[in-house]
Amino acid sequence: xSNRETCPGCAAVFDSRKALVRSGVPMFFNAITxxxxxxxxxxxxxxxxxxASALRLFGVLSPEGLRWVxxxxxxxxxxxxxxxxxx
Numbered sequence: 001x002s003n004r005e006t007c008p009g010c011a012a013v014f015d016s017r018k019a020l021v022r023s024g025v026p027m028f029f030n031a032i033t034x035x036x037x038x039x040x041x042x043x044x045x046x047x048x049x050x051x052a053s054a055l056r057l058f059g060v061l062s063p064e065g066l067r068w069v070x071x072x073x074x075x076x077x078x079x080x081x082x083x084x085x086x087x
Contacts, residue, residue: 007046009048
């Protein structure tokens with residue numbers, strides 16, 4: 001599944017997954033990074049770097065959606081820790 005992104009600098013359309021810039025934060029840590037740290041892409045035509053708006057993780061989740069899924073899984077684990085009887 002391709003995520004088509006449009007460059008605001010030159011209006012070129014490209015696949016955002018192939019143009020993802022790893023700026024010190026690996027992509028798998030994106031869900032736990034602060035909100036102001038966004039996935040950045042670089043336009044292959046003009047080299048302009050900007051925050052990706054069309055990029056989806058696992059094909060359906062935005063970075064904000066993945067953040068909420070991880071928070072929900074963590075809350076469920078903590079809840080199960082108190083509900084389930086000890087062994």
